[in-house]
Amino acid sequence: MKTRENYPHIPEIHVESSINLLLRRAKENRTTPLEEYVTTGGYSALEKALKRLTPEDIVVLVEESTLRGRGGAGFPTGRKWRFALSNPPPRYLICNADESEPGTFKDRIIIERDPHLLLEGMAISAYALGVNEAYIYIRGEYPAGYQILEDAIRDAEEAGYLGENILGTDFSLKIYVYRGAGAYICGEETALIESIEGKRGHPRLRPPYPANEGLFGRPTVVNNVETLSNIPIIVTYESYFMNIGPSGFYGPKLFPISGKVEKPGVYESTMDITLRELIEMAGGMKDGKKFKAVFSGALGVYSKRDLDTPMDYSPKGFGGTGTTIVLDEDDCIIDSLIVIANFFHHESCGKCTPCRVGTYEQHNLLKKFQEGTATEQDLNLLKHLAKNIPIGSICGLGFSAPQAIADAIKKYPEEFEAHLRGECPAGVCF
Amino acid sequence: MEKTNKFKYLTDELIQKINYYLNKFPKKEQVIIPSLHEILYVYRDIPFEAIEELSEYLDIPLARIEDVVTFYDMFRHRKNAKNHIRICRNLPCHLGKYRNLLKQIEKLTGAEVDGHSADGLWYIELVECIGSCAIAPAFLINDDLYDGSKIKSEEDLKKILEKYISENSGEL
Numbered sequence: 001m002k003t004r005e006n007y008p009h010i011p012e013i014h015v016e017s018s019i020n021l022l023l024r025r026a027k028e029n030r031t032t033p034l035e036e037y038v039t040t041g042g043y044s045a046l047e048k049a050l051k052r053l054t055p056e057d058i059v060v061l062v063e064e065s066t067l068r069g070r071g072g073a074g075f076p077t078g079r080k081w082r083f084a085l086s087n088p089p090p091r092y093l094i095c096n097a098d099e100s101e102p103g104t105f106k107d108r109i110i111i112e113r114d115p116h117l118l119l120e121g122m123a124i125s126a127y128a129l130g131v132n133e134a135y136i137y138i139r140g141e142y143p144a145g146y147q148i149l150e151d152a153i154r155d156a157e158e159a160g161y162l163g164e165n166i167l168g169t170d171f172s173l174k175i176y177v178y179r180g181a182g183a184y185i186c187g188e189e190t191a192l193i194e195s196i197e198g199k200r201g202h203p204r205l206r207p208p209y210p211a212n213e214g215l216f217g218r219p220t221v222v223n224n225v226e227t228l229s230n231i232p233i234i235v236t237y238e239s240y241f242m243n244i245g246p247s248g249f250y251g252p253k254l255f256p257i258s259g260k261v262e263k264p265g266v267y268e269s270t271m272d273i274t275l276r277e278l279i280e281m282a283g284g285m286k287d288g289k290k291f292k293a294v295f296s297g298a299l300g301v302y303s304k305r306d307l308d309t310p311m312d313y314s315p316k317g318f319g320g321t322g323t324t325i326v327l328d329e330d331d332c333i334i335d336s337l338i339v340i341a342n343f344f345h346h347e348s349c350g351k352c353t354p355c356r357v358g359t360y361e362q363h364n365l366l367k368k369f370q371e372g373t374a375t376e377q378d379l380n381l382l383k384h385l386a387k388n389i390p391i392g393s394i395c396g397l398g399f400s401a402p403q404a405i406a407d408a409i410k411k412y413p414e415e416f417e418a419h420l421r422g423e424c425p426a427g428v429c430f
Numbered sequence: 431m432e433k434t435n436k437f438k439y440l441t442d443e444l445i446q447k448i449n450y451y452l453n454k455f456p457k458k459e460q461v462i463i464p465s466l467h468e469i470l471y472v473y474r475d476i477p478f479e480a481i482e483e484l485s486e487y488l489d490i491p492l493a494r495i496e497d498v499v500t501f502y503d504m505f506r507h508r509k510n511a512k513n514h515i516r517i518c519r520n521l522p523c524h525l526g527k528y529r530n531l532l533k534q535i536e537k538l539t540g541a542e543v544d545g546h547s548a549d550g551l552w553y554i555e556l557v558e559c560i561g562s563c564a565i566a567p568a569f570l571i572n573d574d575l576y577d578g579s580k581i582k583s584e585e586d587l588k589k590i591l592e593k594y595i596s597e598n599s600g601e602l
Contacts, residue, residue, distance in 0.1 A: 009574035013564045102520045105561040133456075140467070140504045141560045143573040176455065179467055182503030184558065198459030200501035216457070258522035258563035265564045295521060325522050325563070339524045343558050349501075 007031075007144040014265030015109060016281065019244065021233055021252040022226065023268045026113035031148055034155040037116040043161050045232035049124045050169045058128035058235060059085065065234045065241050066250050071096055071187070071224030072299070072320040073396065074313045080221055081129060083211035087219035093126050093134040094196070094215065094222045098180050098187040100139055101297040102343060103325040106254040107225035109266045111138070111145040114229075115152035116161075119175065121228035123162060124235055126173045129221055133174050137192050140181040149177045184347035188395045189222040190214075191349065202351045203395035226254055245270030249312040259295075259326035260286040271312040275302060278311060279326060289328035292426075293412070295336060297323035299400050301407040332428035333408050333415040338366045344401040354392030358385050359401050366405070369419040370429045379416055383409060439480035440487060444468055448487065458488060462498050466505050474510035503557070511546045511553035513594045515539070516570040520559040523578070526566030531578045532556070534587055535569075551595065 010029065017023040025032040025040060037043070049058055063078030084091055095118065099107040110118055118136075126134050138146050153175050157163035164172045178196050180186045186195045190204035193215050214220025230251055234241050242250050249271040255278055258264045262283025269278070275294060285291055294302040296318050302309070306316070313319040327336060345359040365382050368374040386402035386409070393399060409416060418425050435445055447468045451461040465488070469480050476499055485492040499505045517523075517532055532543065532554070541547035541554045560575070562568035567578035571594055581587050 008572075009576070011562075011565055011575060011577040011580070013562070099561055100559055102559045103522050103563050104559070105563050108561050139561070140502075141557075141570070144575070178460075179464065180502070181463060181467065181505055182557075183501065195463070196460065197457070198462045198498065200497055256563065258566060259525050264522075264566070325525070327525065331525060336521055336524070339519070339521045343520055346558060 007147050010112060010144050013105070013109065014263050015113075015267075016263075016265060017268035018281075019252055019268060019270060021244070021268065022110065022117070022229055022254060023114075023266070025117070026109050029113070031112060031152075032114050032116065034116060034152070034159060034161075037114070038159075041236075042116055042232075043120055045235040046120050046123050046161060047167055049127055049235050050167055050171055053235070055128045055130060058124060061234055061238060062128070062231065064239075065230075066248055067227065067230055067234065068249075068313055068319075069224055070226035070230075070253070070321065072101065072297075074319040077223060077227055080211060080223070081125075083209065084129060084219045084221045087212055089130050090133070090218055091129055091131050092215040092218055092220040093122065093129055093131040094189075094192065094220060095122055095134070095136040095225060095228055096187060096189065096192060096222050097136050097138040097142075097145070097225050098184075098192060099225070100141075100184045100187055101299075101321055101323060102340065103258050103295065103297050103323040104256055104321045105258075106256045106266050106321070108142055108145055109254070110225055110229050111142065112148055115148050116156065117229045117232060118149075118225055119152060119156055119162065121231035122175060123166065123173055124231045125221070125223065125228055127171055131221075132172055134176070135196055135215070136175060136177045137186070137196060138177060138179055139186075140179050146177060146179055153177065183349070184343075185349040185395075185397055188397060191395065192222065193220065200349075202349050203397075205394055246272040246310065246312060249314075253311070253322055255311065255322040255324055257282045257324045257326065259324075260289060260328040260331070261326050262286050269311075271317070272310050274308050274310055275318075275324070276307040278324060282326075285326070285328055289330065292327045292329050292331055293333060293336075295323075295325040295327065295340070295404060297321055297325070299323075299403050301333070301404050301411055303411045305411075330426055330428075332424055332426040333412045334366060334369050334419055334424070335426075335428045337405055337408055338363065338370060340404050341366050344397070348397060348401070352393040352395075352398055354389050355398035355401060358389040358392075358398075361385060362389075362402060362405060369416065372419070372422045372430055374420055376420065379409070379420070437483045437487070439469070439473070439477055440483045441472070444472060445487070448484075452488075458490065459494075461488060462490065462495055463502075466495075466499060466502075470505060474512070474514060475506050475508060478507055509546075511541070512551045513553070514570075514572055515541075515552060515554045516557045516560065517554065517578075518558070518560045518562065518566070518568045519556040520563075522559075522563035523567040526579060528556075528567035528569075528578065531567045531569065531581065534581070534584060538584065538587055538591055
């Protein structure tokens with residue numbers, strides 16, 4: 001049995017949970033070994049699924065659970081599965097562990113501390129989807145996670161939880177771990193599929209959707225780590241799952257919180273928690289400073305007025321990854337947007353011109369605000385780009401590239417006006 | 431161990447690993463990225479000669495492999511140093527003042543961003559989010575992840591860096 005010392009160094013990351021579902025074995029900075037996973041109830045959901053439920057039963061449970069994708073887009077998982085099931089086998093299941101949205105570090109906690117929860121979720125999902133070959137696509141920057149998963153799969157195969165004839169049934173599953181190599185775009189499902197096929201990570205035109213033609217042209221389901229880790233919980237709890245959290249947004253959710261809070265870390269909660277409560281859970285604002293804004297990854301900017309919004313999948317909520325980067329009074333909105341804009345410019349794969357050139361222009365225009373050379377026209381250009389980059393791009397990266405900027409223009413017009421006058425309210429720029 | 435194959439860069443050990451991936455994955459093209467990772471692990475960068483040899487060994491056109499190498503950020507032809515330091519510059523680490531950490535690291539290693547130290551021990555790169563935002567400013571030394579917020583003094587940083595100097599001196 002390998003201990004943590006055998007893997008590359010992983011420092012302590014703070015983890016807290018009010019409901020102890022996804023994170024029940026992940027409180028400490030250690031990897032839960034198979035034996036401990038099993039003695040604490042692990043792989044019992046897989047046994048129940050294989051021996052007492054049909055694949056259709058599981059799909060219905062997932063549909064009823066209202067589970068939605070935890071990777072960003074928030075697409076209903078059950079519906080995604082149905083699409084794939086309407087196509088004949090062989091089908092593939094891919095676990096998207098290419099977590100690289102700025103401020104997102106929740107999936108790594110499951111991978112590094114409780115890898116068997118993910119593997120059990122994948123095994124049950126594969127059974128439900130009629131899949132015999134599955135992939136975990138893990139980002140290259142998680143070398144420890146890669147080794148932990150490889151070891152966990154080997155242990156599970158030896159114990160009969162994965163591999164041939166799982167638990168004595170006629171269901172077999174091979175899970176491959178595939179490493180990315182530092183391209184954010186590979187978190188986009190079609191780019192990820194291209195990457196697993198050994199190519200550059202360029203997104204594909206849709207349709208056809210992966211559920212119809214995905215990996216090697218076969219029906220493919222791509223689900224996030226946290227989404228798949230919910231499956232054993234759903235199978236165990238069945239209708240009791242609907243007692244966890246608010247109506248329509250059932251189940252546990254992980255919230256990675258970073259920035260200016262006292263205790264940054266990964267927090268597990270139900271989705272009725274508000275942004276204000278979440279910040280309080282993370283120990284409140286750092287050094288008692290005043291709250292300024294939250295960047296939800298690269299996807300949106302939330303202001304004081306959103307503090308009492310529940311963190312669910314409703315249009316006003318956070319949805320998706322639950323990423324929360326907190327800014328205080330000393331931080332500048334423009335300065336932060338520049339970091340995000342630079343990120344998108346760097347990570348645009350270059351396939352669609354509006355994204356490739358648009359993200360570059362966004363960065364340049366914001367720089368002008370920081371340097372004090374921006375004009376009213378530059379602000380209009382930013383708005384124009386925010387409208388047109390998504391229209392002219394084929395994937396989620398182009399769609400989300402201007403979101404934070406568009407949000408900030410709407411919610412913090414005074415910041416832009418001040419910078420036009422040559423003033424930075426936080427005293428960061430100029 | 432004496433080398434038995436005809437390649438200069440693809441050692442027997444590397445060939446063994448590439449064969450492992452060839453057996454593991456259903457399609458040959460899927461072996462390109464894992465093989466590049468193995469080459470990167472041994473050489474710390476991707477020598478052009480190594481992918482020429484990989485192309486020959488896998489019987490995949492060189493352009494097809496180069497296509498992959500140039501797309502992914504982690505793969506680099508540029509000569510790396512003994513130790514590769516990657517400092518995150520994305521928003522949470524930006525708010526966590528990664529620039530102060532960078533200055534300290536530059537001072538202690540003698541390397542600058544996108545450059546080598548004179549002794550060839552260090553290479554510093556600024557990278558996008560490495561998924562460690564709770565420990566901002568986060569940084570990686572080779573495969574090891576570190577919490578920049580825990581570095582309160584030059585001494586703290588020195589202690590971490592020294593580990594890699596002593597580890598390397600044995601090989602030199």
